[in-house]
Amino acid sequence: xxxxxxxxxxxxxxxxxxxxxxxxxxxxxxxxxxxxxxxxxxxxxxxxxxxxxxxxxxxxxxxxxxxxxxxxxxxxxxxxxxxxxxxxxxxxxxxxxxxxxxxxxxxxxxxxxxxxxxxxxxxxxxxxxxx
Amino acid sequence: xxxxxxxxxxxxxxxxxxxxxxxxxxxxxxxxxxxxxxxxxxxxxxxxxxxxxxxxxxxxxxxxxxxxxxxxxxxxxxxxxxxxxxxxxxxxxxxxxxxxxxxxxxxxxxxxxxxxxxxxxxxxxxxxxxx
DNA sequence: CTCCATCGTTTACACATGTAAACGACTACG
DNA sequence: CGTAGTCGTTTACATGTGTAAACGATGGAG
Numbered sequence: 414x415x416x417x418x419x420x421x422x423x424x425x426x427x428x429x430x431x432x433x434x435x436x437x438x439x440x441x442x443x444x445x446x447x448x449x450x451x452x453x454x455x456x457x458x459x460x461x462x463x464x465x466x467x468x469x470x471x472x473x474x475x476x477x478x479x480x481x482x483x484x485x486x487x488x489x490x491x492x493x494x495x496x497x498x499x500x501x502x503x504x505x506x507x508x509x510x511x512x513x514x515x516x517x518x519x520x521x522x523x524x525x526x527x528x529x530x531x532x533x534x535x536x537x538x539x540x541x542x543x544x
Numbered sequence: 545x546x547x548x549x550x551x552x553x554x555x556x557x558x559x560x561x562x563x564x565x566x567x568x569x570x571x572x573x574x575x576x577x578x579x580x581x582x583x584x585x586x587x588x589x590x591x592x593x594x595x596x597x598x599x600x601x602x603x604x605x606x607x608x609x610x611x612x613x614x615x616x617x618x619x620x621x622x623x624x625x626x627x628x629x630x631x632x633x634x635x636x637x638x639x640x641x642x643x644x645x646x647x648x649x650x651x652x653x654x655x656x657x658x659x660x661x662x663x664x665x666x667x668x669x670x671x672x673x674x675x
Numbered sequence: 676c677t678c679c680a681t682c683g684t685t686t687a688c689a690c691a692t693g694t695a696a697a698c699g700a701c702t703a704c705g
Numbered sequence: 706c707g708t709a710g711t712c713g714t715t716t717a718c719a720t721g722t723g724t725a726a727a728c729g730a731t732g733g734a735g
Contacts, residue, residue, distance in 0.1 A: 428722055432639070446682080462725045465683070470722090484732050485682055498640050499655050502648060505636050508563070509629050514652045515665040517633060521645045522669055524630050534646040536670060538653055542663060559692055577712080593695045596713070601692090615702055616712055677735090685728070691721080698715070705708090 425474040427497065433457060434467045435476065439494040443480055443487035556605040558628065564588060565598045566607065570625040574611055574618035 427435060437452045438444060450464045468488055471477040479486040510516040521527055527535075558566060568583045569575060581595045599619055602608040610617040641647040652658055658666075 426721090429639075430723060459723090460725065462727095463723075466724075469684075483682095484730090495651070498651055501636065501640060502651055503655070505632065506652070508560075509632060513662060514649075514658050515662040515669075517652075518645075518649060518666050519669055520626070520629055520633060521637070521648075522673055524634075527645050527673070531644060531646040531649075532670060532673060535649050535666070538646075538650055539663060539667060539670075542653055542658070557691090561693060590693090591695065593697095594693075597693085597695075600714075614712095615700090679734085680732095682731075683729095685726105687726080688724090690723085693720085694718090696715105696717080699713095701710105701712075703708100703710090705706100 424500075425476075427471070427474065427476055430457075431467050431471050431474075431476070432497075434464065434471060435490060435494075435497070438477065438488055438490050442489040443482075445482070445485050445487055449488070555631070556607075558602070558605065558607055561588075562598050562602050562605075562607070563628075565595065565602060566621060566625075566628070569608065569619055569621050573620040574613075576613070576616050576618055580619070 433453055434449060437449050440452075446461065446465050446468055449468065450459070450461045453459060454461065454464060468477065472479060472488075476491055477488045478491045479488055481487075506512055506514055506517055510520075564584055565580060568580050571583075577592065577596050577599055580599065581590070581592045584590060585592065585595060599608065603610060603619070607622055608619045609622045610619055612618075637643055637645055637648055641651075
């Protein structure tokens with residue numbers, strides 16, 4: 414290999430707790446720390462300081478942008494949810510199914526994780542893909 | 545020994561590095577630490593001690609069983625790969641797609657992660673599911 | 676203008692993980 | 706029999722993560 418001195422940006426993985434915060438902001442943005450807390454603290458059993466830490470880490474990881482609003486900040490996602498979802502899905506498919514989607518699908522089907530509705534939707538998608 | 549208020553077993557997550565070791569043993573078991581190293585150390589840039597640590601941790605997590613073979617141990621998976629794959633897939637689907645498989649599929653399709661072959665295979669699976 | 680509520684930031688700490696050296700036991704070759 | 710190589714185990718240490726208190730700045734109420 415040639416040069417591994419400096420990659421422009423190591424993607425900097427988003428952890429699971431951080432992801433929960435991102436979800437809130439993907440649902441609606443911008444929002445303040447308190448807004449976010451109002452939406453996850455109860456469900457997760459977190460306190461406001463915890464959310465603040467997560468927000469700060471996400472800003473460091475450049476997953477969020479901030480905008481001043483008086484004394485406080487408003488946070489917005491700096492990446493599309495679809496991108497995140499894409500990377501994560503790919504990672505799983507690579508790690509567990511040799512990068513091929515069909516085996517994943519087979520597994521989900523076998524595990525009865527597919528409802529009739531799912532099957533119908535997928536059939537529709539396939540039809541679209543072939544056209 | 546009454547363990548009334550004890551969770552049956554906290555599943556004890558298998559980390560990514562540990563997973564690589566599991567894969568080797570799922571492919572063939574039982575194997576010694578050296579055997580395992582021979583199959584992953586080069587690819588991962590690990591040294592034998594690293595593999596030993598991972599094996600030990602996996603034994604602690606009850607993901608592997610051991611069997612003596614003279615001076616050394618032979619390791620075998622204590623859980624089926626399908627189970628691991630199932631849990632991990634479910635986790636992802638829950639976390640990113642609200643527990644429904646169709647959106648995952650849609651995403652993979654959209655991201656062009658599906659080859660024609662994949663599509664054909666999935667169609668076949670669907671046909672089977674409906675019968 | 677002063678004081679308090681509220682921000683974001685700094686610091687903290689325990690546990691998981693990645694990575695590996697050090698150590699003590701045991702076996703097999705000489 | 707001794708000793709060298711090989712085991713598994715113990716210890717180590719940096720970084721990431723979950724969770725949060727402490728702290729210092731600051732803007733708004735009186």
